[in-house]
Amino acid sequence: MDLVAENENEVLCEKIINDIQAVFLKDPDLSTFEIIPTILNRNKTPVVHAEHHLGLESWCVKHVYDHAHKAIIGYRRQHQSRYLQHSDVLLKYLNVALLINTDVATFWNIRRQMVQTNHLKINCEFKFSALILSKKPKSSEAFAYRRWLYSFQSHDAIDWPSEFGICDRCADRSANNYHAWTHRQWVLQNAPDLIRSELMITEKFMRKHISDYSSYHYRQTLIERAYELCYYESNELEHLHNLKDLISYYLEDDLEILSTADVLQILLPGVDRAAVGEPRLSSFLYCCNLAAHDIRLCDDQKNMYGERESFENHRRSSLRFIVENCVRLLLGELPGLYLTPRTYGQLQEFNAALKKFDYATNAFLSALKRSEGLLGDSHRKWCTIFLGFNYA
Template sequence: MDENGVLCEKIINDINAVIERDSDLSSFEIVPTIFNQNKSPVIHIEHNLGLESWCVKWIYDYSHNKIVSSKTSKQQKHNNDTSVVKYLNVGLLINPDVASFWHMRRQLIEKNRLMVHQECQFAKLVLSKKPKSSEAFSYRRWLFSFQSSESIDWSVEIGICDRCADKSSSNYHAWSHRLWVLQKAPPSILKSEIFLTEKFIKKHISDYSCYHYRHSLLEHLFEQSFYCDIDNVDSFSSLKDFINYCQVVTVSTTDEILLTLLPKLTEALNKNNGTKLSQRILQQFQEKVKSFLYCCNLAAFDMKLCDELKNLYGARESFENHRRASLKFIVDNIVKMNGIKVIDQCSSPVTKLCKYDYTENEFLLAVKKSEAMLGEKHRQWCSLFLGFDFSA
């Protein structure tokens, strides 16, 4: 081995010694330097790992050659498995977009040469350097297939996604991974996600990836019939403000909100309460209605938030698009909920969806009139996506 090879081997060993010694490593960065200062280029300070830039090219090329040669080596397979790990560590920290390197790590996991929890930590370290690494996110999802949902700390996973999105704007891979977490994680994370995404929107006003995730979160909440603080009238303040803005008649109670938004369904439930519907079916309806109110209140809050941000920062496409998405959520679900027909419990199914004409709903007509005031371009959007006919 020549002098350069000896130096590269020493640096690689130093990096791996830090990785093995510090199980709480939180970040990796390449530190810009020009010259070799006759000291170790590996920097380890308070769970942070750094590597001086002057040696990056040399040790990456050296690691790459070692990994490639290990595939064709005729040495004993077990020895190849154990020795190639340190080169994979360095190679992926510097360049995490090499899919074949991640595939080799998968093979090592399947052979029990690497531990799943250590690999989760390593992938997190890689993402601290390159927060848009699709391969690292994909590897994390693959690692979770070896673990039960109860054993995974989903809040940590959300935190990783949040940090990656914070470091790199429009981080499609981080938000896609977060959507995957949303589908897999228990409902206990939903409430915190509402507050975290609101905080992120206020900090990154032009990052539409978060707005899209926020809308997907809202859809997921309603799909899961999620609600909280339903007995607190103030929890519907945004929805009440939106209703009162659109209509001349003022609503102040939950019953008045329901009668305004869901007049037909409210009437049907009152008729069937305790008579034609079983208690179980009635409870399911009540939970769905509570979730409807809760989610529509969130959508109304987002509409108001977009207007407030517009007043602070000026008009932006992200504000307009998210306000429209929130409005569409409210209108679509009013139509959907009013289109539910409650039928006798001896029939099957208990409910069925019927075609619903929005012109039968006074509130939707008021929304149509209110939104028409926002200009021709917005009227065209309402006509296309909400079915509002402004020619009448």
């Protein structure tokens, strides 16, 4: 490229970048960004803006990104530690560069520095990162940036349902979106009072995206978190339909008329209720009922759609939750106060206790062991490794 053509290219790129920045200034409520596939320059601006949506025609993307990248690096080299003093000019290049390539950690770090020096407003940065995620819903850098921004916010001032909504949209747009579901787990840790709504939302997602195992794994984390917090719904304890159906299936008996106390006696015969505590026992029944519901859901999904690895893995995880927590409560003296072991040593200790447990002393677990052993060699091997069943 000769000097004249190069100068023309730089002028054109600068104009496009200025047009994009003008859209940012004009419309602070931009919600989506997309690159529009086009082959040729049609001698008009490639920046498209309509109803809070921003688009950039693909023919100019490479040139614009190269120009923005070069400008950002140039400012850093030329002005060194004082480059943030040129934040207004630097920002327009950062906006464009990150819209096109969201995975450059250096650019996100510059934005962090601009936030720390009050050159950028935090509320605007939340909007910008959400805009980035509309283009690339699997952007780990954008999710990490949002978590970093929240460190400056008061917990009570954060709209956690809105953050769940962003995770929803990202997971819906991109299958097996590990980064969105990991971010959602982080939100759950900070907003446990939203467990009930999360239980409903995740079931809908699992029914819609039958092969997206990330949602199934989050569901498992959600149930474990509910149990950890001793969460339960009192009205659900009056029925426990799914758990009763599961017990009836394994024991081959109709338990429709059983009370909650009877169900507890079947699962945990002889348990020291005073030592465990009523809240823990109530949460145990509630979460086991959720796990039983998921086992039935997986069976229904398999009958409707055929075999799926996600169905089988989630069924096994739900089954494991019930068996492991029955054993924990029956043994009583285990690390973590009846919760999932936190350290490797605790895990090893629990696995040893699980393998030594005498399942013959519990009619329900014995029937479960026998029934699951009929599902093939592969499943028997899984039960032996993860549930401590000995089929010898």
